[in-house]
Amino acid sequence: MSTGQSKRKILNAYHVIFLTQSTMIGVGVLSLPQQLSSLGYSQAFMPLLFGVIASITLYPMIWINSKYPNENLFRINEILLGKWIGKFVNLLFIIQFIFFIAGVINSYMHLIQSTALQEKTITGPVLCFLLLLVYIVTGGIKLIARFSMLIFFITFGMVYFTHWAFEKGDITHFLPLFNFYSANDFYDALKKGYLSILGYELIMFYFPYIVDQKKAYRHSLIGIWISILLCFITTAISVMYFSEWQLRNVEFSILNLFKAGEFSFLERIDIFGITLWVFLIFSTVATYLWCAKKGVDSLISKSSNVHLYILAAIIFFVVKLPSSRAFQETLFTSANYVAYMLIFWPIILILVHLLRKKKQVQL
């Protein structure tokens, strides 16, 4: 499917909105309030700032893509930087994707293990997860987009589970506004927290499949702001519900928000919520894996599903890496920080693009 239709435009406006939206909401949101905790109660409005930064950084991505409407970033790299440098950079991106995916799966599976499946090892669940993931990704980007739409509407109901925490919380915690002075705290929160909303940059890879490329910026922006709103709800309710100590020390804040209430027929909503969260992980990781597969395709200049299976196998081994938890953590965090490079990469490409153009004009 992905081979025959690769040159066709298949993503409509809704696909773009929900692809952007669901790639952003993954495992990061679960611990977003903790990542931002250096700001204390003032963190509540941070996601809005992130939204502004995301909107600004999205622009160069769309711009460079619109200059090459039929190519994805892997090809653009090769065109602009030459075949070998381009391929090398692509390889780095692919490695980053692999570790990023493995990091997401790893942290989610450890969460599952410590809450829902305490007496099991994670090998079985990881294997099942990867098989299903491969199945989704073989369907191509349009299937992933439609899957994301479905997942959004299935999981959106979880916002309701936070209302107990909202009722118990103190709204006075929002005051005083912007109560922080150290630029260091701010930088720390920005650095750690922004990771949670990464994912929108993948539009550089599925851009060639978008039907209405002129409006892609606007559609993508809608997706970003839906996600930002969800992040904002999370941090705002966390700020109301927790004390500053709890914000710092409770690792998966959303889980604790879910724990605040209960139905007469269902007591542990956190278990329910956290298992439902697997869909959000799927929709995030599927897009990344699809991009990684496209990367391998362009690296070897041949498109084949075998690449996907190999990638999945590598991810499995990275997740199951027989190393200490601390080493894994450093590995995945550093992979995350490399992801910031991807955000600024289009700016470099734009410079190269303009320089080349100038040269061509001079010639």
Add this chain to the structure above:
Amino acid sequence: MSRKVLCLMLFLQLFLLVACSSHKEKNVPLEDVGMVGIIAFDYIDKDNMKLTVAIPQYSPDAQRSTQTFSVVTELVSNGVVEIEKLSDKKIVFNQLRVVLFNEEFTREGNIRKVIEHLYRRAEVGNNVLIAVVKEKGEDMLKYNYPDKPNINFYLNDLLQPSINTAFNPNTTIRDFMYTITNPVYDPVIPFIDKNSDKIEMKGVALFKGDQMLELIDPKEALVIQAIQGRKNLAPLSMRMEQGHGVEKLLIDLVQNDVQIKSNKSMTSPKLTLSFEIKGTLVEYKGERSHVFTTGKLADLEKDVSKELEQDIKKFLYKLNELQVDPSGLSEYFRMYYRGKWSREKKREILDKLEIDVHVKTSIISTGTLK
């Protein structure tokens, strides 16, 4: 091709799922799991505590409806391991409902550490109730209450929110962690005592920092709840002397609305609390005649307001003297303070705090008799 792959995946997954449930030595069947309903901590000395758990007994052959186990231990989790040695079942905390501490433990021991441990455990819910026991938690759990089916249900139901015990703060594990880590609050926990064959709620244990400071009676504890904005309050039974001799009356179905305003000043802090209380006058005993007529009622309302104002003020000044703030009054200064708030800042505020209380009582009904 893709159909074949799909089939293969399906079989693989089915195989894996089957494999998951075949670990016989790992999975304990439900009937062999002992779900702890109540856990009690009694103070022994600085390092040791006595840990008692109560587990509902579902076997019809057993003589008692509750199994209890006690061990002496230093660490909570180690105590659980010790109990497993005594028990025929696997001990789990998924159904934990109530945690008890004896008074000595809250005064001498480190209650925060124990609750933090429970808060950390993923299988323990956040809505587990906490209570302080006067004598020994162990005795309370081991006693055979003749007219109660099971101590697990009895204690849980007793501590649940109810309108007649509206003074009860219903402290849960989350509430305790929230109030003890939030510098504007001091925790409060309901205080219970065994009274022959029954358990009675005696009042509220007031904490200062990590240690219990004092027991306050239900009437005063109700003020804390009122300030925190609880809408429906317990029946107000009053004994007042406002120029008409000693009068006794009871106002039921009390509704409360509170507004708190601070002057935002750190140097000369002042708070104005305005309560609006609505209720039904149920019973009156005193000098006044024809109280239930409209004209007289207005006088009574005024006097009740005055009496309440005095009571609340007296209680709040007492708290200030003790330097504790269970209702989080200092939050109204933190809101306007730029910079980091700390416990010391709260004590500083409480030292200087001036409180103004206004109460407006309206008796909206007196029953159906003239």
